Amino acid sequence: MPPRSPLAPVQDDRPPEPNALSTEALDDAEMPLPSNPQTFFLGGLFALAALAALYVASAIILPVVLAFVLKLLLQPAVRLLERVHCPRTVGALVAILLVTGTLVGAVAALSIPAATWAERLPQGIPRLEAHLVVLRAPIQALQKVIDQAEQAADASGPKGATIAVRRDLGLTSALFAGTRSVLDGLFTTVLVLYFLLVSGDLFLRRIVEILPKFSDKRQAVDISQQIEEDISAYLVTITAMNAAVGIATAAAMYLCGLGDPLLWGATAFLLNYIPILGPMFGIGIFLLAGMLSFDSLWWALLPPALYLGIHLIEGETLTPMLLARRFTLNPVLVILSLVFWFWMWGVPGAILAVPMLAILKIVCDRVRPLKVLGHFLEGSETSAR
Template identity: 80%
Template sequence: MIDTGSDHTLTFRGKAMVAAIPPTQRPSFPLDVDRPEPHAAATEAADEAEMPLPSDPQTFFLGGLFALGVLAALYVASSIILPVVVALLLNLLLQPAVRLLGRLHLPRAVGALFTVFLVIGALVGTVAALSVPATTWAERLPEGIPRLEAHLRVISAPIQALQKVIQQAEQAADAPPGRGSIVSVRRDLGITGVLFAGTRSALDGLFTTVLVLYFLLVAGNIFLRRTVEILPTFNNKRQAVDIAQQVQEDISGYLVTITAMNAAVGVTTAAAMYLCGLGDPLLWGTTAFLLNYIPILGPLVGVCIFVLVGMLSFESLWWALLPPVLYFGIHLVEGETVTPMLLARRFTLNPVLIILSLVFWFWMWGVLGAILAVPMLAILKIICDRLRPLKALGHFLEGE
């Protein structure tokens, strides 16, 4: 039984599908669809177990050209496509909340609007709460540079040698033509212009994400219903519903589980930083919460941040290394034991491909691309596992 979020309901009973939709839109099925022949069922099962590989080189060539074209479009139109992708994933995360409000007899449009306002309010409140401690630490940075230099005195000699090598290389290299004009243009632009341009781009992306997210929450599963209505055969309809249901269940489960675990990491990190005397636990807890959305690379950046903050805050070098050690221990417990135990049944992705996906999507879309890398890879595997021509690719993406 699949609830589509409206008055229309799709129900599977054995091999038959009954659609509670108007008779003029009701799909027609063969009369003998409920009683398949035994040898036909065995043949279908054998076909589903196979992972065929295309033997025609033209298929690989055209598929490669299509993939390159899609990636080029994603890169060029990232300002439009990235907010839409973020809205699609947030829709998977927030759709259960809208359905819950619908069961409380709240209209779907009102429930979607309430959910979106709740998310925006949480985001604005978090930014407002973190602005004061972030500004304080930014003001403390110039004062803490001498202390940082004292801690890094051990490696000052290699750094000075590296600086000499860089200076010699710059003196030996000739300046490229037209370099002065480029530098002058950038100086004329100034830091204020760069920050304003970045802020405007971020606000445009946020507005697009919120707008698309609201209409996705209001629409519900309308695209799935229309797809089921226009597909020609029963197997196609069943496959479309199966893929959509599996993507929604697995990705929603992944996002909810990861968000809960990241929240636990944030709370634990905030408590640990407070106990070791670092101060501003809300800032460091939120930092750990956000960085944990990026597998592997996020915690590494977090360790570097806490090393820098510890050196700026404490006189003793060993005491300064306590915050990164505590953060690394928390991440080790969460990343190596708790989260794999919760997600092992849903996701078995190749770790090497996860790293490559993180690097690639970070290059394509920046930090948001790194956050979206694992969910997009999981969606690709779910689709490939359920489409016979792509089963070989789905098996290649699978981990141990």
């Protein structure tokens, strides 16, 4: 073996020390950013196409999404019935019948007081005018400005060139069309929900079977289990807290003298499923009910004040404390998601906005190319809801 030249480099067997470049490489490996502009372009086109499909086919996709979310809520109950040797088909039917029966009974029990308050609304207009007498002068001034603007627009436009076309379908036709669409959506939701509960983990098993790599199989199982655990925990916790809000609101309305406390408790329970926007709408409802019920303006402000206090205790203290470990979503994105899905699918979209955003974050956190989006969706521990 020839002797080694003294000019030859000496090989160093010591491990290299970490530096800034290696740290950046590790960061890029953990949260990669796509560098190809075509990736953003194609991803944007795919997102727009998917949103357009969700909007156009909302009559079909919305019941399916609602059934999937309800499946996550009812799946633990079906599994519990299965452990006591109840067949899955029977357990799924029992769970759906219990939920449907509860909703039908609640609607039947609350329909009479709701109709009574609807009849009191026209009779309470003079009382509302008496409460809002402070705002009469600003409203009249604003109306005067609007009238002057309309007169100026009419004077500058061509005379005789306006053609009014009025199409009135009638109240009965509108109610019939709305009722039919709601019933169709409910039937589709119940049908899809039943078969989802009966199938159990069938779709997950088929996905695991067709994935080529073991790491992909394990990742699919991990994502599915995490979605089921987190969303089920979220829905159960929110339902329990909303029930507590409903009971507290009913008791508060009873103590302050507002009639039909069960109706107001059910209203608070349902509105609390829509974060932020639901309680804001509820304050307006309780303010209107207080003005219709009490002669004094200060006494009329008591129902919305009590409702706001109950919501602050629940929404700012109890619920974030229970959900902070599972859900840390960006509050700005939560608001944007609520507004967007309400525009897309109405009230059901607003109810499904937070669960869908949470599912998106769970998937993004576990799929390496989407970790950047998952990090963007994350918020602080104080913004759990």
